[in-house]
Amino acid sequence: MSWNFSTEPEFEKKLEWMRTFVREEIMPLEVADLSPEAFTQVSDGLKQQVKDQGLWAAHLEPELGGGGFGQLKLGLMHEILGASVFAPSIFGNNAPDSGNAELLAIAANEEQKEKWMKPLLAGELRSCFSMTEPGAGADPTMLTTRAVREGDEYVINGHKWFSSNGSHADFFIVMVVTDPDAEAHERASMIIVPRDTPGVNVLRDIPVMGLSHAAGDKGHAEILYQDVRVPAANLVGEEGQGFMLAQKRLGPGRIHHAMRWLGQGRRAFDMMCERVVTREVKGSTLSQKQMIQDMVATSKAELEAARLLTLQAAWKMDQGGTKAALTDIAIIKFWGAQVLFNVIDRAIQVHGSLGITGDLPLEEMYRNARSARIYDGPDEVHKVTVARRVLRGYEPHPVPSEHIPTRTEEAQKKFAQYLEAAS
Template sequence: MAWDFSTEPEFAAKLAWMRDFVRDEIMPLETLEPDRELLAKLTEPLKEEVKRQGLWAAHLPPELGGGGFGQVKLGLMHEILGACAYAPSVFGNNAPDSGNAELLALGANEEQKQRWMYPLLEGKLRSAFSMTEPGAGADPTLLTTRAVRDGGEWVINGHKWFTSNGSTADFLIVMVVTDPDAAPRRRASMIVVPVDTPGVRILRDIPTMGHPYERTGEPGGHAEIIYEDVHVPVENLIGEVGDGFVLAQKRLGPGRIHHCMRWLGQSRRAFDMLCERAVSRYVHGSVLADKQLVQDWVASSAAEMQAARLMTLHAAWKMDTEGVAASLSEIAMIKFWGASVLYNVIDRAIQAHGSLGYTTDLPLEAMYRHARAARIYDGPDEVHKVTVARRILRDYRPADVPTEHVPTRREAARAKFGSLLDTYASNE
């Protein structure tokens, strides 16, 4: 088959427009540090411009108002959006709403789409994905939140945390155990729970390195939620009973590609700051760019980013051509590799800036905090490495252990070429 690294002129023009738009119209918002209400007012005209360009909610198929671009093109778009934390929401594909919209597009019936998905796409509703539990960690087979069928209702009881946007969402998509006796991957289902349903108790937004609620006072982080005898109609089930893990994989696969490409956009921004600092800062007789250690930082960062970019676009291409199931190893690899590249590049940029890099005068300190979290959410590095190793090693077989003497490679070569070697030796 042919390999082609080019981009069609029409789509290349869209990417060029996005770069200019993010740099000139969205990045300036960072200096204002707007609260949620002000940010909504400031970004509304920007969202309208994105819609006029046909780039709104591009992750969805055309019949749902998206661009139907496929994962490779989406990856290239997310690389641009990753440079600024406000950019994804301006383009209608901010997490977790974008992933939840994809999930509803995959598993919801038409009535559910009308009630939740279309208003979500229009920005009239906000959503949250409520799966993680304090005791389960990265192993979803250990989930304990239960949903029991009672006539025409599901009754939900359980404890969730790190439900992103849970405290500001209008509805929650909750991963629950509906059949504890089923096979591990068929135990769970997904149910939509409106946030104002009696029994939904949002305890707090968990303060984190990436979103220190106690500093900002701004809600909308990672909520801890108790579900206590929460009654919802059976019609709120997404898909069929036991579809929870299948739907989660279909949601998380594309989401991880988008994460990794956004990390590349963030890495590129930090890399540009590293290089600008290197050619500007004069110390100990020359600019930093003349120091071999700084040259090593620049070269290593460039190589790591290029490797991560090619790996991620290849995973996106494989997902486009063969589907999520065939791309699990590639997706797992880019998740832990991309997170490490993001962390390393930002760390070097901070180091090059010295004490200035440690201050909030530059965006690097915030980028650094978020980069550390990248190695944990959507599955910690260790889980993804185990996934990759297992899938690779299953294609290998143990070497046969001989019970009798087996000729060494030297002995085998002598036996095969002995006569020629003897002739050559005699001729000398």
């Protein structure tokens, strides 16, 4: 199979505009001392510029208010957006809203799209994806939050946490068990729950490593759903489709995460390289020290490998959908997160004590990078997925097999003759 990651010149111009815009207009906001009101005013102006370029909410099809770029182009865009924590929200691609919009585009009916998806795309509403539970960990088949059908309503009871943006969301997409007796991956469904529904109790924002209070990152809420009644019409898709829809939502999301990690990693890499060609130690710059050269070379190789793996996953998804790229998506989730962590760690090391101060963005980037190896499923889960899918293509073989050449009787005789002649 061959791959083609090329894009047309017109799109390359869009990417170049994005690079300049993020560097010159968005990055300065990281150190600007603005009130929330002033920040909103500035960011609204920047969002309008993005819309004028036709780059707002690029993850959806044009008829839904997006750019219809496909996963490969989206990946290249997210690589640029990853350089700044403010960029995704200014481009209308911040999590969890972007993933929720994609989910609603796939599975919502027309009434749900009008009421929830379109205002979400327009930036008029905020959303929350409420799936993770304290007892279930990384195994969604262990979810216990229940939704019981009573007439024209569902009654929801359960305990969720790490519901990103839960404290500020206008509505929640809640993963619930609708049929506890069904097969493991057919037990759950997704239901839209408006925030003001009685029984929705947002207990707190969980204090977590790497939380940035920048635009688009509003915390990870712990929520109790107690006798929450919502119309049965709020069911997304059909009963039992929860796991299937979650995979459709998380697949593109993981590609976007991995490409944003590359943008963040590239920024840390650039900072490291600028430091090593500037800092002098014992008569020469750090760039002339072999240990530092090893850090630079290894970081460059890891970033390029992660980039190619991610683009390959995006290309496969464009060609055959999420199912065609499942192994690749799992690979980039654990490999990309580890590469991000590695590169930022080395960048901090070459900056010395300056690297662990708040005067540089590296220490916050480091905390975010560490948490990346846990959210959207810990690395170990994705490694298990990759190994299982790879090993399906192999069967037990007694020795000898076609992959283990062995000496035939004739070859053994010739070998013995050789040894005799040599002695």
